[in-house]
Amino acid sequence: MMKIITNATVITVNEQNEVIYNGAVGFDGGKITYVGKTPEDLSAYDEIIDGTNKYLMPGFINTHGHVGMSLLRGFADDLPLKQWLEDKMWPMEGQFTAEHVKWGTAISIIEMIRTGTTTFVDMYDHMETVAQEVEASGMRGVLCRGVIGFCSEEERQQKLQEAASFASRWNGAANGRIHTMMSPHAPYTCSPEYIQQILEKAIELNVPLHIHMSESKAEVEQNVQDYGVRPVAHLENLGVFNHPTLVAHAVHLTDEEIDTLAKYNVKVAHNPISNLKLASGVARVPEMLAKGVCVSLATDSSASNNNLNLFEELKLAAILHKGVSYDPEVVPAEEALRMATRYAADAVFQKDSLGSLEVGKKADMIMLNAAQAHFQPANDPISHVVYAANGYDVTDTIVDGHFLMKDKELITMDEQKAIAEVNRVFALLKQ
Numbered sequence: 001m002m003k004i005i006t007n008a009t010v011i012t013v014n015e016q017n018e019v020i021y022n023g024a025v026g027f028d029g030g031k032i033t034y035v036g037k038t039p040e041d042l043s044a045y046d047e048i049i050d051g052t053n054k055y056l057m058p059g060f061i062n063t064h065g066h067v068g069m070s071l072l073r074g075f076a077d078d079l080p081l082k083q084w085l086e087d088k089m090w091p092m093e094g095q096f097t098a099e100h101v102k103w104g105t106a107i108s109i110i111e112m113i114r115t116g117t118t119t120f121v122d123m124y125d126h127m128e129t130v131a132q133e134v135e136a137s138g139m140r141g142v143l144c145r146g147v148i149g150f151c152s153e154e155e156r157q158q159k160l161q162e163a164a165s166f167a168s169r170w171n172g173a174a175n176g177r178i179h180t181m182m183s184p185h186a187p188y189t190c191s192p193e194y195i196q197q198i199l200e201k202a203i204e205l206n207v208p209l210h211i212h213m214s215e216s217k218a219e220v221e222q223n224v225q226d227y228g229v230r231p232v233a234h235l236e237n238l239g240v241f242n243h244p245t246l247v248a249h250a251v252h253l254t255d256e257e258i259d260t261l262a263k264y265n266v267k268v269a270h271n272p273i274s275n276l277k278l279a280s281g282v283a284r285v286p287e288m289l290a291k292g293v294c295v296s297l298a299t300d301s302s303a304s305n306n307n308l309n310l311f312e313e314l315k316l317a318a319i320l321h322k323g324v325s326y327d328p329e330v331v332p333a334e335e336a337l338r339m340a341t342r343y344a345a346d347a348v349f350q351k352d353s354l355g356s357l358e359v360g361k362k363a364d365m366i367m368l369n370a371a372q373a374h375f376q377p378a379n380d381p382i383s384h385v386v387y388a389a390n391g392y393d394v395t396d397t398i399v400d401g402h403f404l405m406k407d408k409e410l411i412t413m414d415e416q417k418a419i420a421e422v423n424r425v426f427a428l429l430k431q
């Protein structure tokens, strides 16, 4: 089935960062077959979708989060990370069943489809349920069972087996829309031996590793106390960086640590809103980008954000680093946009198939209504998307060539049911 979207302003995010006016993107099944000016002759296409007054661009890739935690949105705000985790999040999450995670995932996926995210990374428990929701919704996911080592040796081995079994069974599932990873939660929740065991499994299964790292100052100090080195050297010594790895946060880094991440080509998920809300600090993004580190954008969970609308991260990443460095030239709009698309595709080890509108890549794309007052005058689409847009300007979301939202209408998800169910299962938790 050959389809084409015509007459759109196409923001390709290709190598040359091309914007094509009166542009078109053709796709056959899940693959992009044409990107260019709207052709005169459209007879080869089975379906023609009019993109007049629309921005057409690659869907966003959210490179770190825990979608099940949307159930805890607004439950515990304005607390320090350690207290927030230990006193609020973990006791509630301890009560979660697959049903809680199912509905937390469903409202998250709905929110992401509505705000232009087409791929998300998820590290959590009950991942079978998350994978089923990804499969049913038509979304693309990079999923891992995050493991925390605070338990008996027997339980640790059981979690490791569960994570490995999940990673091996679901990798490539849902017509290739699901990829998997292995995930020790963090250096402060997993012993060095446990991290190494998880790494060995990742090597064996040939899947990347995903881990939280250097999120807070206290965590870095604790690591030095416990192991004599900061988290970057700790993970380097354990051999983690010899394997494809995506780290979340990387807020507290020395110059030398940035060099280490660049040397090993470690990918970074930058979560500016979550880091600000938990008062963890501001990651040294301009320095990382200058050294060639792959930095992508992410929301983290709705418990620390409190939404999954990546347009907010896009704007914040572009302005936050200007403010803290007193340099308006750092993280320009087009660089921020690459962090949400091209670089993010690289961060999830799918740069050949995702992250830009180019022939041969997956047809994962979004359209925004450009005929709105806040997008006028229509002079610079990339500036408007980064600085003026919000997630609810998205009208259409397409993954693997399928519409998940068309003219603001959800195709694959039952929003009213998800809203009712998430409130029902939340009410059953003991607070």
Ligand SMILES: [Zn+2]
Residues within 6 Å of the ligand: 064, 065, 066, 212, 248, 300, 301
């Ligand atoms: Zn996280």
